[in-house]
Amino acid sequence: MLSLSSMPSTSSVFSTYTSIAASAMLVKTMINELQNIINQLVPRKLQEILLAWFEKFFGNKESAPEELTLIIDESARYDNNEIYDAAELYLSKRISPTANQLHVFKDRGDAELTVEITRGEEITDTFEGIDLVWRFITKETKDSSDRSTERKSARLSFHKQYRDKVLKSYLPYVMERKKAIQDANRVIELHSLGGRGRTVDLNHPSTFDTLAMDPIQKKELMDDLDRFLERKDFYRRVGKLWKRGYLLYGPPGTGKSSLIAAMANYLKFDIYDLELASLYHNSEFKDLMTRTSNKSIIVIEDIDCTIQMQDRGRRGYSQENGQLTLSGLLNFVDGLWSSCGDERIFVFTTNYKDRLDPALLRPGRMDMHVHMSYCTPAGFKILASNYLNTQDHSLFAEIEELIKQLEVTPAEIAGELIKTNDVDAALKGLNEFLLRKKETKSEKPSVEEETKADDESDEEGKENRVTGKKSNKKKAKKNKRNTRGRKG
Numbered sequence: 001m002l003s004l005s006s007m008p009s010t011s012s013v014f015s016t017y018t019s020i021a022a023s024a025m026l027v028k029t030m031i032n033e034l035q036n037i038i039n040q041l042v043p044r045k046l047q048e049i050l051l052a053w054f055e056k057f058f059g060n061k062e063s064a065p066e067e068l069t070l071i072i073d074e075s076a077r078y079d080n081n082e083i084y085d086a087a088e089l090y091l092s093k094r095i096s097p098t099a100n101q102l103h104v105f106k107d108r109g110d111a112e113l114t115v116e117i118t119r120g121e122e123i124t125d126t127f128e129g130i131d132l133v134w135r136f137i138t139k140e141t142k143d144s145s146d147r148s149t150e151r152k153s154a155r156l157s158f159h160k161q162y163r164d165k166v167l168k169s170y171l172p173y174v175m176e177r178k179k180a181i182q183d184a185n186r187v188i189e190l191h192s193l194g195g196r197g198r199t200v201d202l203n204h205p206s207t208f209d210t211l212a213m214d215p216i217q218k219k220e221l222m223d224d225l226d227r228f229l230e231r232k233d234f235y236r237r238v239g240k241l242w243k244r245g246y247l248l249y250g251p252p253g254t255g256k257s258s259l260i261a262a263m264a265n266y267l268k269f270d271i272y273d274l275e276l277a278s279l280y281h282n283s284e285f286k287d288l289m290t291r292t293s294n295k296s297i298i299v300i301e302d303i304d305c306t307i308q309m310q311d312r313g314r315r316g317y318s319q320e321n322g323q324l325t326l327s328g329l330l331n332f333v334d335g336l337w338s339s340c341g342d343e344r345i346f347v348f349t350t351n352y353k354d355r356l357d358p359a360l361l362r363p364g365r366m367d368m369h370v371h372m373s374y375c376t377p378a379g380f381k382i383l384a385s386n387y388l389n390t391q392d393h394s395l396f397a398e399i400e401e402l403i404k405q406l407e408v409t410p411a412e413i414a415g416e417l418i419k420t421n422d423v424d425a426a427l428k429g430l431n432e433f434l435l436r437k438k439e440t441k442s443e444k445p446s447v448e449e450e451t452k453a454d455d456e457s458d459e460e461g462k463e464n465r466v467t468g469k470k471s472n473k474k475k476a477k478k479n480k481r482n483t484r485g486r487k488g
Contacts, residue, residue, distance in 0.1 A: 049122075068160040074152040083171060086178035087154050091123050091134055092116050093181065114185075127170045133157045183268040193288045193298075194275035202271060204261035210386050211255060211262055212379035212410040217370065224368055225267060232343070243344040245333065245365050249353040250372030253409035256349045259372065260299055269345065270296045276303075282328030289332060290340055297345045304355040326357055333365050375410045377403055383410060387417040388426055395427045402434040406441065 042050075074084045092115050095102065103116040123134045135155040140148055158166055188202040208218055228244045235242040248256040264271050272292050279285070292298060332338065333346055348366060350356060360366065375383075377400035384390055403413075416430040 066160045067157050068163055070156040072154040072156065082175065084154055086175045087134065088116060089181055090174045090177045094123060094125060127173065130158055130162045130165065130170070186268050188264050188268060189270045191270060191272045192275060193272050193291065194278035202261065202264060204265070206258040206261040207265055208262050211259060212375060212382045213255065213259070214376060215378055221370060225263065229267070241339055242342045243338065243346065245346040245367045247361070247366040247369045248347060248349045248372055249369065251374065251409060252351055253411035254372035254374065255410050256372050260297065260347055264297055272296055272298045274298060274300045276300060276324065279324050282325055285328055285332035289338060292341060292344070294341045295343045297347055299347045301349045302351070303348045304350040304352050326359065330359060330365070374407045375403055375413050379410055380413060383413055383417060387414065388423045390423050393423065393427055395431050399427065399431055399434060402438060406434060406437055408434065408437060
């Protein structure tokens with residue numbers, strides 16, 4: 001029977017409670033100190049990995065979330081698995097800095113190194129609040145001839161409830177990221193179509209930022225290119241080929257070739273330079289089209305003077321006459337053979353737009369006409385910034401006023417600015433060049449005036465030839481009558 005004498009006194013109970021509370025506070029303080037030390041010494045990522053490992057082995061198995069694992073093999077039936085390739089490239093940009101071993105390599109045509117994790121390691125990723133874990137596995141198998149082969153696969157683990165979101169959103173996102181990484185890492189190539197067909201890397205530094213081009217016109221062109229890239233489904237829905245045509249026209253030296261290089265660098269498209277002068281028959285167009293790739297710019301420079309095209313309505317015209325015709329070129333641009341690829345851009349250049357056949361200019365062949373004009377004050381400021389790294393100078397106002405009065409190309413201005421690194425000397429030299437050009441302006445006709453004079457000279461020559469023919473006919477008739485009179 002419990003007696004009152006055996007019960008502990010109030011003072012002893014309070015003393016015991018105080019001791020327990022003090023011990024608890026001491027333990028809590030020690031835990032906090034230990035946690036601070038761990039946070040300072042152990043990286044956050046490693047803490048998460050250790051915690052996940054601890055919960056996996058010592059946590060409550062019944063309350064653990066259900067996990068789904070997708071197995072993505074390197075090979076899919078008879079070809080490479082695009083999802084596996086995309087995952088490898090995508091995750092190469094998300095490797096933890098704490099990784100101990102990495103694979104490093106560089107393929108031909110890559111601008112940068114590619115880094116991959118070693119087999120057996122894990123990479124964690126997060127997508128719209130979903131935690132995902134990637135593991136790359138390699139298994140060695142032997143065939144009937146006892147030869148060893150490696151089977152590579154990726155394991156993607158996540159909570160089961162996110163299955164649809166991973167399949168419909170995350171994996172497509174990984175595929176898109178692969179494309180973006182490849183584009184950024186891609187070396188652009190310049191191909192020669194026709195003749196010997198050479199290929200070199202395009203190392204042209206031209207960009208839209210460095211082009212001495214009207215800012216409004218430049219933005220319109222860039223917006224048009226962006227729309228073209230984004231409208232693959234639109235082109236398919238309306239039944240049109242996914243291609244776009246541009247005509248760049250203007251005097252020589254206004255930057256048409258530099259604009260083509262800037263377009264290629266902006267889009268990450270290869271360039272195919274079509275040499276019409278090396279072709280002899282329309283059938284060669286078909287062969288050249290099949291040699292071009294998707295994501296490419298097909299360039300035909302100086303279309304007005306490269307080759308004399310025969311008119312389809314001309315008498316004696318024949319597809320089999322062994323000559324290159326306008327009809328053949330038009331079929332090359334938008335005929336059936338142009339449908340053998342996607343995401344293509346055709347660029348034509350000319351110094352004289354009015355000399356082109358109207359059939360070439362219609363929408364669908366040349367969708368956007370870009371006038372590359374003589375240099376403007378805005379273009380001069382871009383060149384001054386590029387070549388001299390200056391945005392303002394006391395000579396700017398005078399130079400800009402002279403540029404408004406003269407027909408001077410960006411190439412001419414660049415040629416003056418590149419002569420020296422001294423800003424004052426370069427701008428002074430440019431100003432003197434423009435003043436000399438102004439003095440000789442009245443003495444020398446402009447390009448347009450020369451063209452008009454040439455055309456008038458040609459017309460006058462035709463009239464003289466016609467008049468000469470008529471005069472000769474009259475003389476022949478007169479001689480004939482005189483001969484008859486003598487015979488009579």
